[in-house]
Amino acid sequence: MAHPPTRVSVSYEGEGLRAQAIAMAELLGLKLATGSDDAPLQLNVTTEGLTLSLTGPDAPGPIRVDFVAGQFGYRQSRISLRSEPLARAVGIRGHDRPSVLDATAGLGRDAFVLATLGCDVVLVEREPVIAALLRDGMERAAAEPDLAGTMARMRCVQGHAPDILRGLGHAQRPDVVYLDPMYPHRDKSALVKKEMRVFRALVGDDEDAPEILTAALEVAKRRVVVKRPARAAPLGGREPNHRIPGKTTRFDVYVKG
Numbered sequence: 001m002a003h004p005p006t007r008v009s010v011s012y013e014g015e016g017l018r019a020q021a022i023a024m025a026e027l028l029g030l031k032l033a034t035g036s037d038d039a040p041l042q043l044n045v046t047t048e049g050l051t052l053s054l055t056g057p058d059a060p061g062p063i064r065v066d067f068v069a070g071q072f073g074y075r076q077s078r079i080s081l082r083s084e085p086l087a088r089a090v091g092i093r094g095h096d097r098p099s100v101l102d103a104t105a106g107l108g109r110d111a112f113v114l115a116t117l118g119c120d121v122v123l124v125e126r127e128p129v130i131a132a133l134l135r136d137g138m139e140r141a142a143a144e145p146d147l148a149g150t151m152a153r154m155r156c157v158q159g160h161a162p163d164i165l166r167g168l169g170h171a172q173r174p175d176v177v178y179l180d181p182m183y184p185h186r187d188k189s190a191l192v193k194k195e196m197r198v199f200r201a202l203v204g205d206d207e208d209a210p211e212i213l214t215a216a217l218e219v220a221k222r223r224v225v226v227k228r229p230a231r232a233a234p235l236g237g238r239e240p241n242h243r244i245p246g247k248t249t250r251f252d253v254y255v256k257g
């Protein structure tokens, strides 16, 4: 399977956060960092929320989920239907706001775009440490008056997407299932490179992505959307009904009959 064993320890920024770090370690079944352990990844409990970092001399800076400031905050202010191919891919138009299940939530950026545009989004993330980062970011954002409405449209579920999809009752089936599986060498921007190094150390490649596509096609009411590198083969060799091209990535759209 694609999922390597994770070696993550939990650290904290000061004695005031020790109890929180112990609770987080227990919740995730991880150990507290001792300073002499060799865990390649650290989940850090800080005054600014949870962060995840690689350890070692050449490690990039930590990653965190931040829907309030930085890239996300900026993104929030510039989101428009015209500039987001993702919005077209999921079928947002006029007053139509399809419900979306994001089967590979990651750091929640794509889900956040869709929720900002008015879609209800369920975010499914398999890796418990990433899901913890995501929930932490969502809690902080929900405390911001400007983002509370968007956060109310986002719900995070930790688990294996095909199981979650197939466990949904008829009334819970989403209009759209969205997939953005890990893909080697997908984007070379500095930020993504940093994220990808930390991500890859934790989750590896998503080799079971074709299985998610199969389940998604069974469950989605209207369509399944897969984000792919611009020149990659379609996921699992399945040709989509149409494609929304982009410079570095494209969206493959599978329309339900």
Ligand SMILES: C[S@@+](CC[C@H](N)C(=O)[O-])C[C@H]1O[C@@H](n2cnc3c(N)ncnc32)[C@H](O)[C@@H]1O
Pocket (backbone or CB within 6 Å): 103, 104, 105, 106, 107, 108, 109, 110, 111, 124, 125, 126, 127, 130, 159, 160, 161, 162, 180, 181, 182, 183, 203, 206, 208, 212
């Ligand atoms: C490339 S990232 C997604 C990035 C995301 N679209 C964003 O905007 O931040 C892929 C994520 O999917 C998760 N994932 C992979 N296979 C999964 C599965 N079967 N079920 C749930 N999550 C999965 C990985 O753990 C990883 O966090």
